[in-house]
Amino acid sequence: MVLLKVAWRNVWRNKTRSGVVVVAVMLGVWSLIFALAFMNGFFKSYLSNAINKDFSHVQIHSKAFLKDGEVGFVLDNFQEIKKALEGDKTIASYSYRLKTNGMIASAKAARGVDILGVDTIREDQLTRVQSDIVEGNFLGGIKRNPIVIGRDLANKLKVKIRSKVVLTFRDKDGELVAASFRVAGIMESVSVKKNELTAYVLDKDVRNLLKLGPEEFHEIALLCKEEETVETLRTALQQISGNNEVASWRTLAPELEVMQSQSKISLGIIVGIIMLALCFGIINTMLMAVLERFKEIGMLMAIGMKKSNVFAMIVYETMMLSIIGGPFGLFLGWASNTALKEKGIDLSSYSDGLDKMGIDSILRPSLEQSDYMFVVFSVMIMAVLAAIFPARRAIKLDPIEALHKI
C-alpha cells in the first residue's frame, strides 16, 4: 500500500513528463478505438450491402440448375416451400425469381447479362431496388416489356430511359429466343454486379419466352429478421426441398468470410502498431525516470529495500501512467463513436471509388462491447510489458556506485 503511495507520488514528480505520457496513452487508446470502430463499420457496411443487395441470407436453387444453369431445371417442391415461407415468422422478406443469362443489345453495342424475372413488389421488399433507381422507376411506366439495368451497363450500351434493347437467351428447349424491351429505369447500386451485369424484367414477361409454366421459378432469395436464425431456417428448408440446394450467404459468398478474417488481421496489425508506439514511449519515459533517480533507488537498496519491492515500485509507476490515460481514451473513443454513429462520416468526396467496392458513402463507426474489452485488455498487457524493462533496469543498479557518484 505504501509502495503504491510512493509510486503514485513519484508519478507526479515530473508533472510535464508524466502528463505527456498520460495524454499519449489517452490519444493512443482513443485512436485505437476509433480505428477499430472505423474498420469495423467499413466491413459491416460492406457485409450488409453484400447481403442486402446481392446474396440475401438464403438462396434456394435446383441442384441441376446450379450445375449447368439450364432454364429447364426449375425449383423442386415449390408449393411446399412457398407454404413454409409464408408461415415462417423469422423471415423478413423473400422473392421468387426466374433467372437466366443471355445477351443484351442496343443499337450501338451488346453485352452479356444476367436476366432476373421478378415480381416488383416482392423484389423491392427484398433488395430495395427502387431506392437504387436514379432515373425512371422499377419496371413501371412502360406498358410492354419494361427492363431495369445498371448505370454502367446503360453507359456501355449507350441507352437512356425509354430506349429499346433486345434480350437474347435460350428457352426451356434450348432454342434461342429474342425479344425487345424498353428501359424503364436505371439503377446505381453499391453492388458492382448490379451496375454492370444485371437486368431486371417482369417474371410474367420472361416466363412466356422461356416456355415455363406458372409457379415455376429458378431461385428463391430471402432475408431473415435476425442473422442468428439463418442457419436454423436453412436446415429446415433443406429438409423440405427435395432436390434443391438451400445455401446461406456463407456458402454463397465465401469471400465475405475470408474478408471478415482478413479485416481481423489488419485490425490486429493496427492495434499492434499503436500499442508498440505507446509501449516505447512509456519505456523511454520510465527509463528516464529511473536513471534520474539513480541515487535515490541506490539508497533504497542500500538501506535494505528488497529488489522485488524496488521492481514493484517501478512497475506500479509505469502501470499508473497507462491506467490514468486509458479510461480517458476509452471514454473519448466511446463518445466519438456514439456521436458519429448518429450522423455517420460522410465519405462522399471519396465515394466514387468506395461505390465500386460496395461500400456506402456514409460510414458509421461500430464497436461491440467485446471490442472495448479487447482494447482495455491490450492496454493492460501493454502496460505490464512496458513496465518490465525499466523495472529491471532499476534493480540492476549497484547501490555503491549509485551512492558514490555524488
Added chain:
Amino acid sequence: MSVISIKEVSKIYNPDKIPVKAVDKVDLEIEKGEFTAIVGPSGSGKSTFLNIVGGLDNPSSGAVVIDGVDISTFKESALIDFRLNNIGFVFQSYNLIPVLSSLENVEFIMLMQKIPKEQRHARAIELLKEVGLEKHLDRKPSELSGGQQQRVAVARALASRPKFILADEPTANLDSHSTENLMGMMADINKKEEATFLFATHDQRVIDKARRVVTLEDGRIVKDEKR
C-alpha cells in the same frame, strides 16, 4: 563479544588489470556503544572499508563478523535483508525519499521490516522528537535544510533498531554550525541509547567529537587511539 569483528579484511579492485588494494589486511574490533571515527586522507580506503562493514560489498578476503554472524560471503539478496535488520545508514546525501515526509521516511524502513502500523508511527514520532524535528513531521525533504535532512536520516537509521549505525562523511555537505549540531546530537544519542556509531570523516570538527579514532592510510590502519 564485539558488535563488529573484522579479521584480515582486504579489498582489491581490478584484480585482473592494474590491482588497487583499497583495503589491506585490516583487523578491527568495535564494541557496543562505541563512537568511532575512521579518518584518513581522500583515497585512503574509508568508504571501501565502511561498505564492507556495512554489507554493501563483499571483501576480497577476510571475515566480517557482525554480532557473531560472518557476512563476508553473503549473496546480494541475503545482504539486503541483513542490512535492513542489522545496520543503520547515514550517507553524505540523498538519504531520503523525496516524495515522503520526514515522518513517512522514518516509518518507511520499519514498514519494510513489517512492524505494525501503530508501533512504527509512535516510534517514528519519538525519534524525530529526539533529533529535534517534532515540528517538521510533515515536511518533505526539499522543505528541510541540509542539516535537518541529515537528522531525519539519523532518526531513520535508528528506527530499524540496528546493531550499529554507519555514516560515511555525514557532514560533508553541511556548514560548520550544522556539523556541530549533528555531531552533538549523534553523541547524545550514543550516550543515551547506547547506540554504536562508526563514521568515516576527514573533518577535524567531527574527529574532535569521536571517542576512538582509527586512522587509515593506503588501506591500512596506521593509528588507533581511544580517548
